[in-house]
Amino acid sequence: MNPAEQAPAYIRSIAPYQAGKPIAELAREMDLDPASIIKLASNENELGFSPRARRALEAAISGVARYPDSNGFELKTVAGRKWGVKPEQIVLGNGSNDIIELVARTFLTPGSSSVFSQYSFAVYHLATQAMGAEGITVPALNYGHDLDGMLAAIRADTRVVFITNPNNPTGTSCMPDVLQAFIAKVPPQVLVVLDEAYSDFMPRERLPQSIKWLARFPNLVLARTCSKAYGLAGLRVGFGLMHPEIASLLNRVRQPFNVNGLALAAAAVALEDNEFMAQSVENNRLGMRQITDALERLGLAYIPSHGNFVTFHVKHAAEVHQRLLRQGVIIRSLASYDLPGSLRVTIGLPAENTRFISALEVALQPR
Numbered sequence: 001m002n003p004a005e006q007a008p009a010y011i012r013s014i015a016p017y018q019a020g021k022p023i024a025e026l027a028r029e030m031d032l033d034p035a036s037i038i039k040l041a042s043n044e045n046e047l048g049f050s051p052r053a054r055r056a057l058e059a060a061i062s063g064v065a066r067y068p069d070s071n072g073f074e075l076k077t078v079a080g081r082k083w084g085v086k087p088e089q090i091v092l093g094n095g096s097n098d099i100i101e102l103v104a105r106t107f108l109t110p111g112s113s114s115v116f117s118q119y120s121f122a123v124y125h126l127a128t129q130a131m132g133a134e135g136i137t138v139p140a141l142n143y144g145h146d147l148d149g150m151l152a153a154i155r156a157d158t159r160v161v162f163i164t165n166p167n168n169p170t171g172t173s174c175m176p177d178v179l180q181a182f183i184a185k186v187p188p189q190v191l192v193v194l195d196e197a198y199s200d201f202m203p204r205e206r207l208p209q210s211i212k213w214l215a216r217f218p219n220l221v222l223a224r225t226c227s228k229a230y231g232l233a234g235l236r237v238g239f240g241l242m243h244p245e246i247a248s249l250l251n252r253v254r255q256p257f258n259v260n261g262l263a264l265a266a267a268a269v270a271l272e273d274n275e276f277m278a279q280s281v282e283n284n285r286l287g288m289r290q291i292t293d294a295l296e297r298l299g300l301a302y303i304p305s306h307g308n309f310v311t312f313h314v315k316h317a318a319e320v321h322q323r324l325l326r327q328g329v330i331i332r333s334l335a336s337y338d339l340p341g342s343l344r345v346t347i348g349l350p351a352e353n354t355r356f357i358s359a360l361e362v363a364l365q366p367r
């Protein structure tokens with residue numbers, strides 16, 4: 001008997017996460033100069049990250065012989081001040097991916113279930129499956145969450161509902177009052193994980209007062225990240241904001257040193273660099289217009305987005321994607337998201353957006 005066969009069937013049947021293609025990998029595959037490649041595939045911040053956080057990061061290097069602060073005291077103090085929560089309401093994660101997994105590991109078991117939307121972040125399904133629980137996918141409504149459908153899908157064995165606002169990969173978002181009414185209707189013993197990875201890019205009138213909801217809904221967990229607008233994807237820092245009793249459970253399950261020292265130091269400074277955040281949001285606003293204007297000019301339909309990316313529909317999407325790769329432009333195929341006719345592009349710097357648009361024009365030419 002082969003040891004791999006001893007792993008539970010629910011583990012062996014997991015389909016691996018498909019990440020955006022790294023620049024170095026495309027350079028190897030197509031024999032391209034890495035410096036000539038642009039990557040607009042993983043919703044990273046093309047502006048980079050806060051220069052003040054860079055200085056904190058450099059200063060922290062001399063401390064790497066020591067274990068990091070297991071409780072993340074300083075980062076929780078800064079995050080608590082910024083968002084108006086108490087440190088005991090915060091769980092720090094190795095990215096918010098870690099928070100999603102901690103919720104799954106704490107609450108899901110074989111025989112239980114989680115509920116999420118079609119076309120939402122793949123990690124909800126992966127984290128659920130890894131626990132041997134059942135993931136219930138609710139068909140999307142206009143590429144967004146069908147909140148009534150999700151409510152109806154909750155079963156007696158459901159422990160967690162995942163909502164992404166704005167949603168990745170479609171960029172849709174829910175109106176705050178509608179979302180609040182939904183959370184109020186979820187049975188109180190079922191956790192609602194509100195994944196706000198892209199909320200920094202959300203138009204003000206669409207931004208929910210989700211922190212205020214924490215006092216009213218002890219079953220609410222907010223997931224936030226430094227990977228997107230803050231530009232620290234490579235460091236891996238995320239936050240779960242929740243009732244202290246839930247936080248205490250997640251803190252028992254997590255690895256004691258799940259967030260490394262460099263990440264803790266840089267994130268504590270990045271969170272308070274409002275100038276860099278304002279630049280990121282403005283770059284995104286302008287770039288979103290640049291790219292959607294071009295899509296309209298090219299006659300390509302797209303899903304209006306509240307994130308730092310836009311998903312558009314195109315004939316022969318797989319081939320267009322390949323043709324972009326051959327020109328050194330990496331964007332995201334959505335075939336693994338059940339959207340084989342769509343591609344997702346991250347908003348880049350103005351020159352990167354221009355390069356993407358001209359490469360797309362070339363890729364669209366008849367064969």
Ligand SMILES: *Cc1c(COP(=O)(O)O)cnc(C)c1O
Nearest residue numbers: 095096097121168197225227238
């Ligand atoms: C990118 C992303 C995350 C966060 O990723 P981390 O880097 O692990 O913080 C979480 N949810 C969604 C929907 C995302 O797109």
